[in-house]
Amino acid sequence: MTMKTDVAALGELLIDFTENGTSSQGNPVFEANPGGAPCNVLAMLTKLGDKTAFIGKVGDDMFGHMLSERVAGLGIDTENLVYDDRVPTTLAFVHKKPDGDREFSFYRSPGADVCLTPEELDLDKIRDAKLFHFGTLSMTDPGVRSATELAVKTAKEAGLLVSFDPNLRPALWESLDDAKAAIDWGLRQADIVKISDEEILFMTGAETIPEAIEIFTKIYSIPLAAVTLGPQGSIALYGELRVFGKPYLNPDTVETTGAGDTFCANMIHSVLETGLNSFDEQSLKEMLEHANAAASLITGRKGALSVMPEPEEIAEFIQRSEN
Numbered sequence: 001m002t003m004k005t006d007v008a009a010l011g012e013l014l015i016d017f018t019e020n021g022t023s024s025q026g027n028p029v030f031e032a033n034p035g036g037a038p039c040n041v042l043a044m045l046t047k048l049g050d051k052t053a054f055i056g057k058v059g060d061d062m063f064g065h066m067l068s069e070r071v072a073g074l075g076i077d078t079e080n081l082v083y084d085d086r087v088p089t090t091l092a093f094v095h096k097k098p099d100g101d102r103e104f105s106f107y108r109s110p111g112a113d114v115c116l117t118p119e120e121l122d123l124d125k126i127r128d129a130k131l132f133h134f135g136t137l138s139m140t141d142p143g144v145r146s147a148t149e150l151a152v153k154t155a156k157e158a159g160l161l162v163s164f165d166p167n168l169r170p171a172l173w174e175s176l177d178d179a180k181a182a183i184d185w186g187l188r189q190a191d192i193v194k195i196s197d198e199e200i201l202f203m204t205g206a207e208t209i210p211e212a213i214e215i216f217t218k219i220y221s222i223p224l225a226a227v228t229l230g231p232q233g234s235i236a237l238y239g240e241l242r243v244f245g246k247p248y249l250n251p252d253t254v255e256t257t258g259a260g261d262t263f264c265a266n267m268i269h270s271v272l273e274t275g276l277n278s279f280d281e282q283s284l285k286e287m288l289e290h291a292n293a294a295a296s297l298i299t300g301r302k303g304a305l306s307v308m309p310e311p312e313e314i315a316e317f318i319q320r321s322e323n
Contacts, residue, residue: 005077006050006272007163008129010121010151011038011138012113013056013071013081014090015063016257018302030093032063033303034070036113037135037167037261044265044294044308046075050272053077053125055151056138057116059089064112070306080122084112096255106172114141118150126151127158131192131268135167139182152189161276164190165264166199176202192271193225194264200227213237223276226267226288228260234292236284243281245288248321250296258304259295265308266291293318 016035023029042052054076058064060083067089072078090111095103108114116138126132132155138148155162164186173179183203187193195216197209204219206212213227217237225237233247270287279287294314301307309317 003051005053005125005129007042007045007131007133007268008053008055008126008155009038009042009133010055010116010148011135012036012090013039013054013058013067014092014108014111014113015067016303017091017093018255018257019094019096020302031302032066033257034067034305035092035257035303036305037137037165038133039071039076040258040261040304040308041133041165041265041268042076043071043074043305044262045269047308048265048269048311050269051077053080053129055080055116055121055125057082057084057112057120057144059083059087059112060085061088063089063091074306077125080120080125082116082120084115087112087115090114094255094257104169104171106169108172110141113138114144116144116147118147121147121151121154123150123154126154126160129155129160130272131161131163133163133165133264133268134186135165136179136182136186137167137169137172139186140172145182156189161191161271162189163192163194163264163268163271165194165260166196166203167260168196168199168202187220187222191223191276192268193220193222194228194260194267195225196228196260197230209235213242224271224279226263226291228263228295230256234263234288236288238279238284241281241284243284243288245285245292248289248293248296248317250300252300253296254300254302256299257302258298258308261304262298262308263291263295266294266314289318290314293321
């Protein structure tokens with residue numbers, strides 16, 4: 001009997017071109033790193049021992065085939081990864097800021113990932129999973145938005161847990177009002193949410209994180225949400241509990257690409273292990289700190305999808321940081 005998939009995710013799979021020095025002529029050199037938030041999440045989950053499946057679309061070009069081979073090589077099911085013979089694979093150029101954070105320039109008007117249609121979904125890939133994960137980058141364009149809505153509907157009808165990451169990228173939206181509406185819709189579908197400090201402030205209009213959390217929890221009835229605070233750690237929102245997870249700072253930070261996805265994957269893994277209704281203050285703290293440590297580790301590497309940390313690395317990093 002085939003083992004049930006733990007997590008199915010739908011969304012973007014693309015090439016992140018990350019800065020990698022300069023050429024002998026003084027020109028910037030970019031490295032083609034496989035990326036895309038939902039697939040980054042699956043890559044980390046696979047490292048943690050979960051069975052995963054990806055649903056998405058790439059171009060029938062050199063980058064699309066590179067991505068397909070790389071993702072399958074990581075152990076992620078790619079049976080519902082579709083090729084587009086007209087539209088190229090989406091590209092993103094990642095510009096690193098002095099503090100390690102990044103800015104993105106996207107080549108996606110259109111890109112293959114936004115051309116996924118509802119008819120191209122293998123809905124059994126969703127029904128056969130325990131949890132479905134998605135973000136808002138698969139909601140920026142009408143076709144892929146319809147596919148995302150159908151996937152979420154299918155997941156909820158099949159009784160799956162639903163995980164959501166807003167993953168706000170303003171440059172990909174015609175207006176921030178459209179982005180806010182899409183995030184609001186996603187938040188209202190989800191059982192599990194990973195949201196950044198910037199995103200929760202954006203959604204609530206608050207000026208401080210405590211104020212934002214108060215507003216957020218009044219608007220949305222989400223069983224488990226985690227607010228990531230970058231180098232300041234993270235906070236779990238679970239019923240009446242508000243639990244802080246301390247940060248683990250990486251002295252070897254290169255850039256922050258994939259940190260939120262790594263955190264999200266570790267959070268999802270904890271839910272699969274513990275059960276959504278079985279957390280207490282201590283287990284929430286452990287979940288956050290493990291996720292914080294994993295996210296910190298990935299900041300010491302270029303890219304994310306292909307270089308997710310091993311569970312043993314995360315444990316060793318936590319141990320070193322405690323000493």
